[in-house]
């Protein structure tokens with residue numbers, strides 16, 4: 001079934017994660033979010049709490065261990081707990097991919113569980129940075145995320161030189177979790193056509209900073225055409 005514009009909006013995490021973001025830029029981003037009609041915004045935890053007047057009905061997704069994922073598990077857990085205390089409804093944590101690459105899936109599961117236990121009842125997504133992992137590593141992290149009680153697996157931070165989301169990675173992740181967890185595609189998704197392709201590949205949530213262009217191009221591909229952007233790097 002083709003994804004409708006309404007279904008895309010409901011599944012969109014409208015994202016602002018540039019490291020140098022100011023509170024004034026956050027306020028402008030939130031005004032845009034209200035205009036676009038998205039239900040959620042994904043931001044850095046240091047920008048929380050957000051003025052309720054600016055936030056309105058928007059729900060907050062906060063990233064944790066972002067973007068490298070190389071933080072100690074206890075630090076990620078504390079960061080997640082603090083973000084929730086500051087108003088986050090959902091947590092997108094970056095997994096420690098050194099553990100994944102070493103084949104230490106018990107270690108991966110342990111760190112995800114530490115964050116899971118720090119934010120009971122909140123939606124928890126695990127960012128794999130799939131472009132930097134092998135297929136076997138992607139499947140292993142998906143299994144660890146499920147065993148640790150996560151709600152979603154997510155492809156990418158959007159800031160890694162290895163690249164963002166790919167259709168192959170989403171297909172693999174969707175197959176690994178087989179509907180038991182959601183799959184969030186993020187990083188480099190710039191057009192309505194790309195969103196529809198990722199949905200067909202199995203994505204159930206979309207992390208996008210180019211939401212306005214995607215919506216503009218939903219019915220008119222020429223209006224939403226934008227230049228490809230390279231990952232920002234860090």
Ligand SMILES: O=C[C@H](O)COP(=O)(O)O
Pocket residue numbers: 015017042156157158159164186187188189207208209210
């Ligand atoms: O988590 C979401 C990503 O950072 C969004 O990436 P993007 O800016 O390439 O859309």
